[in-house]
């Protein structure tokens with residue numbers, strides 16, 4: 001397996017708040033990796049650090065063998081580090097295909113508007129939104145807006161795709177559809193780091209899991225082993241409750 005992205009001692013402080021503290025890990029090409037942690041653990045901040053939204057306080061982000069710390073978001077996108085946002089914000093008056101073409105022009109290195117539109121149509125077909133190509137983005141349902149967000153990121157021809165809560169607000173059937181799509185994206189050789197609150201979803205899709213707590217990486221590895229880790233149980237349940245949980249387990 002080939003390493004595509006590596007974080008070395010990455011930290012971010014906002015004033016006195018250490019949102020991300022000395023985090024190191026590596027992603028291998030084509031893997032789906034889950035990033036989990038309680039509210040406020042630093043997950044979104046970490047994605048913002050990887051994609052150049054915030055400057056790092058310390059550390060290095062090495063993408064495809066090159067230190068990219070200090071890059072701007074558009075440079076990250078052009079290099080092949082694309083992301084989706086927790087809150088989906090399409091250009092509402094523009095058509096679905098224009099929204100995706102904008103992504104292709106902005107981050108996908110397409111030489112012309114026509115090439116960008118062709119790339120956009122390919123990605124719309126891939127995510128199943130072709131029938132809505134000419135409709136205004138504002139008229140899409142939430143699951144389809146999430147598909148639009150994926151198509152926009154794919155039109156940037158990413159090597160790594162960072163997905164921030166793409167399943168939030170979807171029902172069980174819609175989540176299954178979204179997970180199928182994410183697996184198909186990984187099958188194209190695109191590495192995926194997915195922030196996800198639903199444990200069932202994380203377990204079903206991730207080959208590896210990273211756990212953040214108070215900005216620190218407290219566990220990483222194969223999904224089942226990580227969820228059995230005492231520190232992870234404590235992070236989610238709180239120390240007092242976790243102790244009772246363990247005692248209950250010993251009692252029988």
Ligand SMILES: Nc1ncnc2c1ncn2[C@@H]1O[C@H](COP(=O)(O)OP(=O)(O)OP(=O)(O)O)[C@@H](O)[C@H]1O
Pocket residue numbers: 014017018019037038039040041042043044045046
């Ligand atoms: N721009 C900012 N300025 C100041 N503090 C921030 C900023 N962004 C994040 N923080 C703080 O950093 C910490 C981590 O927040 P972050 O949003 O990264 O967590 P998260 O794990 O993504 O949470 P959630 O699951 O609730 O989305 C929090 O204490 C948050 O208040």
